[in-house]
Amino acid sequence: MTAFDELMAYQRQTEALAQIAGRLGWDQETVMPRGAAEQRAEELAAIESVLHARRTDPRIAEWLSHAEAPDEIGARALELIARSYHRNAAVPxxxxxxxxxxxxxxxxxWAEARATEDVGHFLPILTRVIDLIRQKGQALAQAGFGAGDPYDALLDDYEPEATAATIGAMFDRMRPRLVALRERILSRPAPDVLTGHFPRETQLRMARTLAGAFGYDWDRGRLDLAVHPFSSGSGNDVRITTRVDESDPFNCFYSTIHEVGHAAYEQAIRQDFLLTPLGAGVSMGVHESQSRIYENQLARSAPFTGWLHGQMRAAFGDFGVDNADRFHAVVNAVRPGFIRTESDEVQYNLHIMMRFDLERDLIAGRLDPADLEEAWNARFLADFGQAVEKPSDGVLQDVHWSVGLFGYFPTYALGNVYAGCLHRALRADIPELDAALGRGEAHVATAWLAEKVQRHGGLYPPARLIRQVCGFDPDExxxxxxxxxxxxALYDL
Incomplete structure (x- = not known):
């Protein structure tokens, strides 16, 4: 075997072990007994130790020094392996x-504290996590990642080539137009509010129907319940979760569609890329672009909500919204609210901008974790004009910081930006899109995304991928x- 072949065979085993670790995480959030938490922590730490040892094995450097890529795909694989090796070697x-x-x-x-509204219960472990992530960011920065900035070094894990400065500048350009649009909308009469009882099992049956309409492959996936919906896995084992509120079916339906966007990306990647460095989405921003375009530009469009209205009437009977136009307005209602995952398209990015600023301050040491709740509440009041009344509506609503995902939040807004670019290109290529969506045939759009974006996995860097699909650089x-x-149009502005 050549050095390239030996390295790729070694990498395949590493990727397989990483998938096993991911499956342990899925199990923890879905079906693991509560009493197993401490044991699971030790199991995950053990497998992480094995993975870290493999990813920093000195043989990788030796193989890299001798490996000759046979083609562009091989060259990109070597680039990603080298990047991973140097990042992992920088972290003890x-x-x-x-x-x-x-x-x-x-x-x-975090889940216990959220359920009991007890920030104090969560604060000690959060402080510990932040300290550890700071150490990681500093170690990466000292190794040259993020141009020496710890936060940028963490961000680079999720969105290669992005920096806090460029993202911050983009957010500064976006904020005035978003705030102005929100204020104009909120000055108009609010649409109807969906009321009634929507049984759990009926919601879950419809969620499965919706997942199928957007191209989710049930032979390689499954749907379960979780506190915070997520997608897990890649290739031929990609699992999604959702949640159910019997007074709000949209929570279940649109969470499901959102996670199908993530899952469909992983399922569509070329089979010959699986268990290689190219066998996963190239960045969290591109990943989020898929979930957001599925959820918003497609599933919240007037043609698709017209179809969904008929499906809901068939499933639930007369639920109080008697025509498709009113239903479209209800689905896209813009209202004051606290919860990011339930936010409308207009306000969603404002939630992200707030978290971006707070987590940068946490990593930089400008904000002490003990003061995070107060800082969150003050910022939310300033940005959204509402006083947070309970932690589950505020600092405890998101799981991300508890699992160490610092640098992750801004990729949600980048995903929206990428989705906007892709949507423009999609409509230019498929002029009959609205007719297909009106028949519930979302696969017309998702097949285009699979061919243009998803099948490539990690082959192209994020900005290059968007540019070659859309014909222009990523832009808000x-x-x-x-x-x-x-x-x-919806609010007659």
Whole structure:
């Protein structure tokens, strides 16, 4: 075997072990007994130690120095392996294992604290996680990642080539138009509010129907319940979760469609890329672009909600919204609210901007974890004009910081920006899109996304991928134009 062949065979085993670790995480959030939390933390720490040792094995450097890529795909694989090797080598093995152990514990403590509205119960483990992630960011920065900035070094894990400065500048350009649009909308009469009882099992049956309409492959996936919906896995084992509120079926339906966007990306990646560095989505921003375009530009469009209205009447009977136009307005209602995952398209990015600023301050040491709740509440009042009354509506609503995902939040807004670019290109390529969506045939759009974006996995860097699909560099203007056009029509602005 050549050095390239030996390296790729070694990498295949590493990727397989990483999938096993991911499956343990899925199990923890769905069906694991509560009493197993401490044992699971040790299990995850153990497998993380094994993975870290493999990812920093000196043989990788030796193979890289001798490997010759046979083609563009091989060259990209070597680039990603080298990047991963140097990033992992910069983080001490003991630190990597302790992060895995602490975040596993923190996840369960966060869920308990959220359920009991007890920030104090969560604060000690959160403080520990933040300290460990700071150490990781500093170690990466000292190794040259993120141009020496710890937060940028963490961000680079989720969105290669992005920086806090460029994202912050983009957010500064987006914020005035988003705030102005929100204020104009909130000055108009609010649409109807969906009321009634929507049984759990009926919602879950419809969720499965919707997942199938968007191309989810049930032979390689499954749907379960979780506190915080997520997608897990890649290739031929990609699992999604949702949640059910019997007074709000949209929570279940749109969470499901959102996670199908993530899952369909992983399922569509070329089979010959599986268990290689190219066998997963290239970045969290691109990943989020798939879930957001599925959920918003497609599933919240007037043609698709017209079809969904008929499906809901068939499933639930007369639920109080008697025509498709009113239903479209209800689905896209813009209202004051606290919860990011339940936020409308207009306000969603404002939630992300707030979290972006707070987590940068946490990593930089400008904000003490003990003061996070107060800082969150003050910022939310300033940005949204509402006083947070309970932690589950505020600092405890998201799981991300408990599991160490610092640098992750801004990729949600980047995903929206990428989705805006892709939506413009999609409509230019498929002029009959609305007719297909009106028949519930979302697969017309998702097949285009699979061919243009998803099948490539990690082959192309994020900005290059968007540029070659859309014909222009990633830019926030298509998203903002789409929002102003859509909500201007809905609210007669």
């Amino acid at each position: 093995a003991e630190l990597a294992a302790e992060i895995a152990r602490a975040t596993s514990r923190a996840q369960g403590i 203007s298509p998203l903002l134009d789409y929002l102003e056009d859509k909500f201007g």
